[in-house]
Structures are given as structure tokens and as C-alpha cells.
Amino acid sequence: MPNTSTRPLGGRVVADIADLANDRAQWHLDLALAARKPAPVRVSLEECVDCDEPISQARRLAAPGCMRCTDCQVLNEKEGARHAR
Structure with a gap:
């Protein structure tokens, strides 16, 4: 069975066509x-929007813009992951 990644197709090999498609997508x-x-x-x-506790300086x-x-x-990310299913 021939290797399909280098099979001739219209003067080009399949690998060339895939490479061109990947280059265009990139x-x-x-x-x-x-x-x-x-x-x-x-x-x-400076204070958490959920629990009103101070957000650490670190x-x-x-994470600039953290709330x-x-x-x-x-907890918020776990809740979001549970709803994303």
C-alpha cells in the first residue's frame, strides 16, 4: 500500500497540498x-466582589484587573467548568 502522505495528485504530492493549506491557515x-x-x-x-475579603498584593x-x-x-472557575459541559 503506497504512503498516502506522498501520493501524486494533479502534479503535486498530497503532502505539498496539506502544507500549502496549513501555510494559508497560519x-x-x-x-x-x-x-x-x-x-x-x-x-x-482591593476587595473580592464575592466574599469582600482583601485581595492579596501578589x-x-x-493578575491585573482581578476582581x-x-x-x-x-470556585468561580470550577462553577463555570461545571456549566460548560
């Missing part, structure tokens, strides 16, 4: 990413 992706506007940087809150520096403390963020 080109479109690069254009779309370059056209994106950066998200505005928000100021992190978290506020690591929840680490514990509440973990």
Missing part, C-alpha cells in the same frame, strides 16, 4: 491576531 490566523486590539488594562480591586500584581481573591476565583 497566514489568516496571523492576520487576525495582528488586527486585534489589546484589551484595556483594568485596575485590580494576586493583584500577577476576586484566589479562593473565590478557583
Whole structure:
């Protein structure tokens, strides 16, 4: 059985066609990413919106724009994952 990744097809081999398709898809992706506007940087809150406890300085520096403390963020992400099923 011939290797289908190098099978002749219209003067080209299948691998060439797949490479061209991947190159074109990457080109479109690069254009779309370059056209994106950066998200505005928000100021992190000092108190969690869920539990009203202070958000640590380390978290506020690591995640600019954060609105929840680490514990509440973990719970929020778990809740979101449960609803995404």
C-alpha cells in the first residue's frame, strides 16, 4: 500500500497540498491576531466582589484587573467548568 502522505495528485504530492493549506491557515490566523486590539488594562480591586475579603498584593500584581481573591476565583472557575459541559 503506497504512503498516502506522498501520493501524486494533479502534479503535486498530497503532502505539498496539506502544507500549502496549513501555510494559508497560519497566514489568516496571523492576520487576525495582528488586527486585534489589546484589551484595556483594568485596575485590580482591593476587595473580592464575592466574599469582600482583601485581595492579596501578589494576586493583584500577577493578575491585573482581578476582581476576586484566589479562593473565590478557583470556585468561580470550577462553577463555570461545571456549566460548560
